[in-house]
Amino acid sequence: MGTTCSTPQEILVGVTGSIAAYKAIEIVSGLKKSGFAVTVALTPSALKFVTPLTFEILSGKEVYSEVFAEKTKVSHIEIAARASLFLVAPATANFIAKAAHGIADDPVTLLYLSSNCPVVIAPAMNERMFNHPAVQENLETLMRRGVIIVSPEEGRLACGSTGKGRLASVEKIISTVEKLLKKRSTLKGKTVLVTAGPTQEKIDEIRYISNYSSGKTGYALAAEAFKRGAQVELISGPTNLEPPPGVNVTYVKTALEMRKACLDIFFRADITIMAAAVADYRPVKKFDGKLKKSHNLITLELVENPDILKELSSKKKKTQLIVGFAAETSNLLENAQVKLQEKKVDLLVANLVGDGKGFGQDFNQVTLLFSDGRKHKLPLLPKEKVAEKIFDQIEKILSN
Ligand SMILES: Cc1cc2nc3c(=O)[nH]c(=O)nc-3n(C[C@H](O)[C@H](O)[C@H](O)COP(=O)(O)O)c2cc1C
Incomplete structure (x- = not known):
């Protein structure tokens, strides 16, 4: 007789090297509370701000932080294939540029190119960086390709200045994910x-x-x-x-x-x-072992x-x-x-x-x-x- 299993929807969270990387800890924790399975991927720059251990404990899953890691059991293709949604938060100007141009030289950009699920990115950077035509054009390219952008907010930035560039609130990012994956309820109870x-x-x-x-x-x-x-x-x-x-x-x-x-x-x-x-x-009888080759019909x-x-x-x-x-x-x-x-x-x-x-x-x-x-x-x-x-x-x- 058969075996039975059930799986929650899985969100892949990419964290890049922004001063706002610590907010990804709250995001992962919020997504887990909402009932999602979460796998986290970190760029080498993100590792300067946050540790894989925190995410490993929060997500309960191995963190993907090295493209050529020997101990990684699952490949980037498998990780990407499992995901119902790929969220990159915070997304640096550097990540946005690489994603727009198909560069895949770190765990997060590699997973981005390997995934075919909805992608949500939440940019976070200094206002001058955010308003730079290069960043704006790259964001437009990604939007044209169906990437959903959770716009950064106005406010005090980590660098001390104020302006638009602060990572959107954790609540807004999580509710964007939930809305995108929201189940219809026409068959609820059935x-x-x-x-x-x-x-x-x-x-x-x-x-x-x-x-x-x-x-x-x-x-x-x-x-x-x-x-x-x-x-x-x-x-x-x-x-x-x-x-x-x-x-x-x-x-x-x-x-x-x-x-x-x-x-x-x-x-x-x-x-x-x-x-x-x-x-x-079905065959009337199952032969024991392997049915041997015979020259007879x-x-x-x-x-x-x-x-x-x-x-x-x-x-x-x-x-x-x-x-x-x-x-x-x-x-x-x-x-x-x-x-x-x-x-x-x-x-x-x-x-x-x-x-x-x-x-x-x-x-x-x-x-x-x-x-x-x-x-x-x-x-x-x-x-x-x-x-x-x-x-x-x-x-x-x-x-x-
Ligand atoms: C203290 C510090 C804070 C940074 N914060 C940001 C940021 O908020 N947004 C951003 O786009 N880049 C930021 N950077 C620059 C990125 O870390 C840098 O461009 C890096 O190459 C990004 O790599 P990644 O996109 O692979 O994570 C920061 C750099 C430093 C040193």
């Missing part, structure tokens, strides 16, 4: 069960039957449900994907394990989305796996909503219509697979079939967008 990925049906100790499903659609659906405020249970077959933040994941391998995990959770799910590509058949006897979607639909209470998926290689709409009626689901998501379509791709073109006979064809979209559109329709069904 439990959403999503299945994702393929299953693996063992032939012998080292071989199995499976399919090309990557799990991307199911993971995108789970992430979207969490964004809308739902309690999310993801049952996942073997994939190479990171678990979406905030989602409880149960890992399974076979169709029978997937069925058991679904039955354990289904009774408390308000919305169930069966996006996994469960193997239709071997016959693999297969038995049908239980139809999990049909079984759940038959147990469905009036208040529960079920979404099924139909992955077809031909006659898409005809086959999907039959499946919609046979399985008695509220919504069926039909898509063509094979020949480079659907499985394993980042984009998908699906048609939504509703139990009242309506059909809604969506354009080719990134799987995250497909997930949004599916949840928009689910919310419409729930509101009727």
Whole structure:
């Protein structure tokens, strides 16, 4: 049977060499109090103002302060990939210039180039530095690329003068982060069960039957449900994907394990989305050890796996909503219509697979079939967008 885990959203905090670096201590502590996981990265100049130990204790995680450190266990790529948001506070004129020009010669600029999450920077510097055309042009470049700037405030600066350049307040910086990651609450109080990925049906100790499903659609659906405020249970077959933040994941391998995990959770799910590509058949018997090479023809006897979607639909209470998926290689709409009626689901998501379509791709073109006979064809979209559109329709069904 599978294992279960849940992860909070992770904020990557980059600290650069400003006199305001000590404020990053309060920022990290505030973000932790708000329930975020935090990883801190420091530039060599930041190390002149603050120590990694403080951040290590506050964040509970290894601090990334040396690009070539021997003891660092995780790479900059892994650290950047985990982050839901990258906050650089305080951001020096030097960091802003390097980020605008793609220079990556310290931990913070290296992580900036390696990340693809929203980036927020809070500049802090002397007013003359802040107003310098070079700094202003670099800030404009970053803004054009989608970086969110928390403007510095007017006030007394560390150098003794007054003017605009003081790091924005800790409260303002934290509330900017929270607003950007704010969850919608349209599914608050609802439990959403999503299945994702393929299953693996063992032939012998080292071989199995499976399919090309990557799990991307199911993971995108789970992430979207969490964004809308739902309690999310993801049952996942073997994939190479990171678990979406905030989602409880149960890992399974076979169709029978997937069925058991679904039955354990289904009774408390308000919305169930069966996006996994469960193997239709499994070998009747699993060979012990490794099946030896033979020059004779071997016959693999297969038995049908239980139809999990049909079984759940038959147990469905009036208040529960079920979404099924139909992955077809031909006659898409005809086959999907039959499946919609046979399985008695509220919504069926039909898509063509094979020949480079659907499985394993980042984009998908699906048609939504509703139990009242309506059909809604969506354009080719990134799987995250497909997930949004599916949840928009689910919310419409729930509101009727
Ligand atoms: C005492 C002191 C305070 C500094 N404060 C700032 C600051 O608030 N903002 C800034 O842009 N640079 C400031 N600097 C200059 C930066 O530390 C310097 O440009 C450094 O190269 C920045 O490196 P980093 O961006 O890699 O952290 C300060 C320097 C010193 C010595």
